[in-house]
Amino acid sequence: KACWLPLLAKHTEAIVADEPLVVPLDCEWIWHCHRLNPTQYIKDCKRLYGRILGTNNVKSSIQAKSKDQAEKVWTELYSGEPFELEYTSPSDDFVYVGDGTAGGISYDLISAVRRQSSFVYQVGTPNMHDHRFLEEALARYKGFLYLIKLNQEKGMNLFRVPTYDVDLMWHTHQLNSVTYYSDMLNLLGRVLEHDDTDDDRAEGKKLDTGFSGTTEQFENNFGLRYWKIGAMYRGSLPSPVTSVPQIFNSEDDSVFGVNKAEKHLTILETTVVELYLQIVDIKNLPSAIPEKSVYVWFTKTQPDVFISDGGRLDISTKTGKSIGAGFQCEPTGELILTAMVDQAYFGASSSKKSEPLGKVSISLQELTQPDSKLSFERWFELKSRGAYAGSPPVSLRVAASCTVPRQAPQVLSMVNVKPFSLKACLLPHSIKDQNMSSWTRFVYDCGTELIRLQIREHKAKSGMALIRELVGVTKSSKQPFQLAEFTKNKWSFNDSNLSITHDLKPSKDGCIHELKYGNKLQIKLYRGRRLAYELKCCSQHAEDTTAVTAVKFSAEHPYGKAVALLDTESEFITVDEDWFLLPWVAISFLFLNTIGKDGVKLIEGAMVHKGETIEPDTTVASEMVKGGAAGATAGLAQCGPCGTAGGGDMVMASDKAGHASCAGSVTSSGKVADSKCGG
Numbered sequence: 001k002a003c004w005l006p007l008l009a010k011h012t013e014a015i016v017a018d019e020p021l022v023v024p025l026d027c028e029w030i031w032h033c034h035r036l037n038p039t040q041y042i043k044d045c046k047r048l049y050g051r052i053l054g055t056n057n058v059k060s061s062i063q064a065k066s067k068d069q070a071e072k073v074w075t076e077l078y079s080g081e082p083f084e085l086e087y088t089s090p091s092d093d094f095v096y097v098g099d100g101t102a103g104g105i106s107y108d109l110i111s112a113v114r115r116q117s118s119f120v121y122q123v124g125t126p127n128m129h130d131h132r133f134l135e136e137a138l139a140r141y142k143g144f145l146y147l148i149k150l151n152q153e154k155g156m157n158l159f160r161v162p163t164y165d166v167d168l169m170w171h172t173h174q175l176n177s178v179t180y181y182s183d184m185l186n187l188l189g190r191v192l193e194h195d196d197t198d199d200d201r202a203e204g205k206k207l208d209t210g211f212s213g214t215t216e217q218f219e220n221n222f223g224l225r226y227w228k229i230g231a232m233y234r235g236s237l238p239s240p241v242t243s244v245p246q247i248f249n250s251e252d253d254s255v256f257g258v259n260k261a262e263k264h265l266t267i268l269e270t271t272v273v274e275l276y277l278q279i280v281d282i283k284n285l286p287s288a289i290p291e292k293s294v295y296v297w298f299t300k301t302q303p304d305v306f307i308s309d310g311g312r313l314d315i316s317t318k319t320g321k322s323i324g325a326g327f328q329c330e331p332t333g334e335l336i337l338t339a340m341v342d343q344a345y346f347g348a349s350s351s352k353k354s355e356p357l358g359k360v361s362i363s364l365q366e367l368t369q370p371d372s373k374l375s376f377e378r379w380f381e382l383k384s385r386g387a388y389a390g391s392p393p394v395s396l397r398v399a400a401s402c403t404v405p406r407q408a409p410q411v412l413s414m415v416n417v418k419p420f421s422l423k424a425c426l427l428p429h430s431i432k433d434q435n436m437s438s439w440t441r442f443v444y445d446c447g448t449e450l451i452r453l454q455i456r457e458h459k460a461k462s463g464m465a466l467i468r469e470l471v472g473v474t475k476s477s478k479q480p481f482q483l484a485e486f487t488k489n490k491w492s493f494n495d496s497n498l499s500i501t502h503d504l505k506p507s508k509d510g511c512i513h514e515l516k517y518g519n520k521l522q523i524k525l526y527r528g529r530r531l532a533y534e535l536k537c538c539s540q541h542a543e544d545t546t547a548v549t550a551v552k553f554s555a556e557h558p559y560g561k562a563v564a565l566l567d568t569e570s571e572f573i574t575v576d577e578d579w580f581l582l583p584w585v586a587i588s589f590l591f592l593n594t595i596g597k598d599g600v601k602l603i604e605g606a607m608v609h610k611g612e613t614i615e616p617d618t619t620v621a622s623e624m625v626k627g628g629a630a631g632a633t634a635g636l637a638q639c640g641p642c643g644t645a646g647g648g649d650m651v652m653a654s655d656k657a658g659h660a661s662c663a664g665s666v667t668s669s670g671k672v673a674d675s676k677c678g679g
Contacts (some may be wrong), residue, residue: 001105003078004031009049013051019060022070026085033112038174039193040107042181054178087245087558098247101221105281115196121237123168127230130404134167135418137231147217149187159210160217170194201233206604215322224377225399229326231274236353237636238534241509241526241554242549245359245558249519260495264477265451269578270305273331273368281317281397282339282378291318293345294357296396298325301361302333305445307407312338315396324399331368331405337396339382343566352437358382358394367402410581411443412450414571414592439473440593441586442573449475451582453483453589470586483586486613490589498583500590512548514585518539521554523580525587531562533574546570550584552577569593 004027011021033043045052060442061067071083073077113125127133144166151158162170174180184191201207218226279296299310306328316322330496339357360380368375369378373528377399384394417439453472459465468486473479484493490501498515506512506527529535530549564584565574573583 001109003027003074003081005048005053006043006192007074007077010052011058012051012053015057017069017073019066019069020063020064021073022064022067024074024083024085025061025085029113030109032175033116034105034107034109036116036171036174036178036194036196037107038177038180038184039191042191044105044107045177047243050425052177052181055176056178087247097263103311103594106487112196115199115361117168118237119171119196122164124403125230126406127374127469128165128168132171132372133230133404135377136373137169140172140228141166143218143222144170144193145187147221147331150193152188157211158217159206161207161211161214163226163228164233165228176394191519199569206318207546217444225278225280225322225401227276227278227322227324228375229274229401230403232375235442235536238536241524241530241560242512246522246553246560247558248555249551251644257579260539261481261483262474264474264481265471265582266448266474266476267410267578267581268331268446268448270408271331271365271405272306273405274326274328275364275367276311276324276326276401277335279313279315280399281338283397284392284394288392288420289341290345291315293342294318295340295354297338297340299336299338299356300329300333301336304330304332306330331364331402333362335400336361336400337380339394339396356665358384360399362397362400365404367400368405375399386661410573410575410578412444412573412585414573414588415441415443417441417452432436440589447597453586454480455593457615470590483582486588491594493583495584496583500587502594503555521552524551524553524560525549526551529565531560532576533562533565548588550580550587553569554581566591584629 002597004023008021008023011017011609026674034044044050059070063304067083074081138143140163148160151160165212173183181191183525189379198207206469215226218224252504262619265656277298282291285291294315296313296315297310298308303309311325311327312322313325314323316324336517336634338359340354341357342354345354360382362380365370367376377397378394379397381393381395439452439454442450444450449470451474453471455468457466457468459467469482470491471480473481473485482494484491484500486492489503490499492499504512508526509525510526513525515525516552517523526549527547528549530547531552533547533549546567546569548566548568549562551560552563553560563576563580564587566584567573567593571592573584575584
């Protein structure tokens, strides 16, 4: 208010620097949020400066190579105010106030910033950086504006709600205030307002009914589904692990070099996509078959690590319910859609099997190949046999969308090797005579073993001291190799300066240990599921005492990024970045297999404060979950208290609240509520 906008006004009137003016980071974020209320921003600019302050010849602080000239101009104008704030400590109360222009802005910018923090999380996915996804988002945004124009021309005051991909395009448009002003006057004769203050997604509320209406109007006008995977509500913003950013000298957070042990690992890399599938309509049914007796069963020709069975989908236009299936799978093979006639509809015994009407196969590569749009909606002819074969063939209208393919996290279980295990026969002969019962195997879900670990004790060559070491072995190593050694009350890892102490003391924020990788990055271990691993389905998971989360801090992630998880109850690990796989395998093993000072397992001492008793969370169980009115079923880990699926093959999605009550909202009078789509 007091510094940046007056400086920007001077710069747009007469260039104050020889190069683009760089905006300080804190001012840039406030300015960003101010412009996302375009009517308020334009009103403030015209009242204070007589014109709209645009972005011409201005550079973002995160894109600028040098800030020297901008800092020099800033210092000349505001000698008592630093160009860049010290983010690692509380700021002073003093702020330079110049000619009184700061008092001319009444919009609550602090609240606006808080609301936009959630939006940044919602769009912080790989999809939002993919040109195919963004090109489709632009087309959908133009369609969204067309609906607003259409309603305005008909004199209809309807509340329209964008999905997050549409809302991202809308935000981008608004950030160029001068262009947005001109475009909206040409399109609507007024500036389309963007109000992000409404966040009640409850069924029957304004956002829910607005999204349902937008969905219906969009699909009726364009013949395409509005619900799209990767564009819907991701849930609430995860609780932060810190409010103070970590500052690093190096922008590069990669960890170079492979130590001797890592060369022996055979890491299985799996690609995964999230896919949303909906059966929109069916045509050319034989007259003897009632439309409501038909459903579709979907499977994959190549079952993978994410989905082993299929599921049932009803046909949206016949049931009146826009419901589909959302699930994870590998982007390989084909989807097989089989239209089935439900014999139970005719009063037959429930034991009587449904009859196949015909099937069609759809290649998943069609969705994910480089020249694809990551979505399609069209008619497919079924291949029918026997009594149902005829002309014209029965056809299904199928809508599908998927996320950008990405590498799936590494997920491994810890299994203790039993004596005389047949699997021990797979080990090299040189280690078969070891104490097999003391080895712990780290295995993938498919049964492939990554590595096995063991703690050994032996006397030093001097014959006096007792040496404890952590050793590992793989099929390719032939001989056990040392990973860490216990000295001076801590485990020190080979080929690095990393160590784990036996005296773990949780801090107030739940951090139990720190691992430093020079000046590039830092790993902090927190008790409980944090950030991306946080379970948000109900309050029962507020403190998950059975898990440890590894959080990476770097220049790119100053507030932390969750990179690994240890579930101490089920004894499995998840690792999102391959460079951290072996360190996390070793750390997880030590947590569960070493005894601390207090005589209990190292992890138990780290998870409970002194004098504190924490009951383990046992509310998650593996169950079969029926997915809404569509009746699709899949094996999911379901939360006992709230019934929410915590992970698994499939989740169901609809266009109602809690599933897709989506991004910002607009009325024909210009009122808009931002990014509330639920998914």
